[in-house]
Amino acid sequence: MEAVVDATGLEKTYGETAALSGASLAVERGEVFGLIGPNGAGKTTLVRALTGTTDPDAGTAQVLGEPPTAIDRDRLGVLPQDFSPPDRLTARELLAYYAGLYANARDPETVLADVGLADVGDTWYENLSGGQQRRVCVGSALVNDPDVLFLDEPTTGIDPAGRRTVWELVESLAAAGTTVVLTTHDMAEAERLADRVGLLADGSLIAHGPTEDLIAEYGGSSRLTIETDAEPAALACLSSLVVERERDRGRSAEPALVVRDIDPAEIGTVVDALEANGIEYTGLSWAEPDLEDVYLQLADETELERTDRARDSNDGPADDVERSPETEPTQTGGSA
Numbered sequence: 620m621e622a623v624v625d626a627t628g629l630e631k632t633y634g635e636t637a638a639l640s641g642a643s644l645a646v647e648r649g650e651v652f653g654l655i656g657p658n659g660a661g662k663t664t665l666v667r668a669l670t671g672t673t674d675p676d677a678g679t680a681q682v683l684g685e686p687p688t689a690i691d692r693d694r695l696g697v698l699p700q701d702f703s704p705p706d707r708l709t710a711r712e713l714l715a716y717y718a719g720l721y722a723n724a725r726d727p728e729t730v731l732a733d734v735g736l737a738d739v740g741d742t743w744y745e746n747l748s749g750g751q752q753r754r755v756c757v758g759s760a761l762v763n764d765p766d767v768l769f770l771d772e773p774t775t776g777i778d779p780a781g782r783r784t785v786w787e788l789v790e791s792l793a794a795a796g797t798t799v800v801l802t803t804h805d806m807a808e809a810e811r812l813a814d815r816v817g818l819l820a821d822g823s824l825i826a827h828g829p830t831e832d833l834i835a836e837y838g839g840s841s842r843l844t845i846e847t848d849a850e851p852a853a854l855a856c857l858s859s860l861v862v863e864r865e866r867d868r869g870r871s872a873e874p875a876l877v878v879r880d881i882d883p884a885e886i887g888t889v890v891d892a893l894e895a896n897g898i899e900y901t902g903l904s905w906a907e908p909d910l911e912d913v914y915l916q917l918a919d920e921t922e923l924e925r926t927d928r929a930r931d932s933n934d935g936p937a938d939d940v941e942r943s944p945e946t947e948p949t950q951t952g953g954s955a
């Protein structure tokens with residue numbers, strides 16, 4: 620299939636900082652590609668290199684078969700992370716203004732409704748809430764009905780209902796054939812929207828693939844989390860299972876007991892064992908691994924690698940240093 624976005628070996632350095640260090644990626648027509656990665660990983664720089672708003676120091680990028688600076692602007696939609704339109708125009712006027720810049724723009728009224736802002740269309744941009752402002756920005760990025768749409772953290776600051784509105788909009792655009800590249804820190808957003816996800820760390824794509832493949836490869840096992848004040852007794856009565864004390868991300872800052880690799884059908888056995896031993900618990904939740912597990916696993920590996928590299932450079936030449944298998948990169952500089 621034809622790659623609509625095609626980048627190889629992109630490098631970009633700001634002073635001492637390597638924002639991109641050999642990033643490669645290929646996105647096919649009609650695909651939604653989600654870019655995830657820690658703060659400072661290089662996501663925005665990659666989007667900027669792909670949309671012609673920054674020149675890479677090395678490497679090549681093509682969008683729709685052209686260098687990014689040569690693309691017909693009617694075919695490209697870009698929502699920068701820090702887009703700020705004029706304050707003293709209403710949401711409706713802003714969308715009409717941006718529509719007016721293109722030969723074949725969508726009807727701005729339809730776009731206003733699509734981003735869920737029909738009832739605040741006459742409010743000045745400066746008086747819209749942060750989430751409403753971001754929705755106007757999303758609308759203005761796609762008002763030209765682009766063939767390729769880059770969205771840099773499109774839903775930051777948008778409430779859960781508004782986020783769903785934007786997700787549905789992206790889904791309907793993708794269904795109609797628009798190629799979408801989006802960066803996000805919201806793993807649910809990447810999991811829901813992206814056909815493929817790429818994890819960027821230290822300026823290169825260290826893993827990429829369909830979400831389910833990444834979860835199968837890096838996500839680990841299912842877990843049953845048990846919150847109880849009687850941890851020693853619970854550990855003793857569940858001694859036939861693999862139980863560890865872990866922080867259950869997203870719920871409580873306190874570590875809890877976690878039974879790993881457990882089938883939902885076995886939850887009853889655990890509950891029976893706890894009750895038979897008179898162990899009270901305040902919470903019991905089961906979860907399958909998801910993209911957040913992949914992210915945390917790979918981010919941990921990257922951190923380990925970075926520590927390793929720093930230690931090697933302090934120790935002198937790395938050639939004679941033996942690395943443990945746990946700290947080997949999972950995939951480096953691969954092309955998505």
Ligand SMILES: Nc1ncnc2c1ncn2[C@@H]1O[C@H](COP(=O)(O)OP(=O)(O)OP(=O)(O)O)[C@@H](O)[C@H]1O
Nearest residue numbers: 633636637638656657658659660661662663664665
């Ligand atoms: N114009 C610039 N001048 C100097 N340094 C920059 C510039 N743009 C980016 N950087 C640096 O390059 C690195 C990558 O930044 P980038 O904004 O691409 O990361 P990101 O993955 O988008 O981060 P975030 O998730 O926080 O948005 C960071 O260390 C950043 O400080």
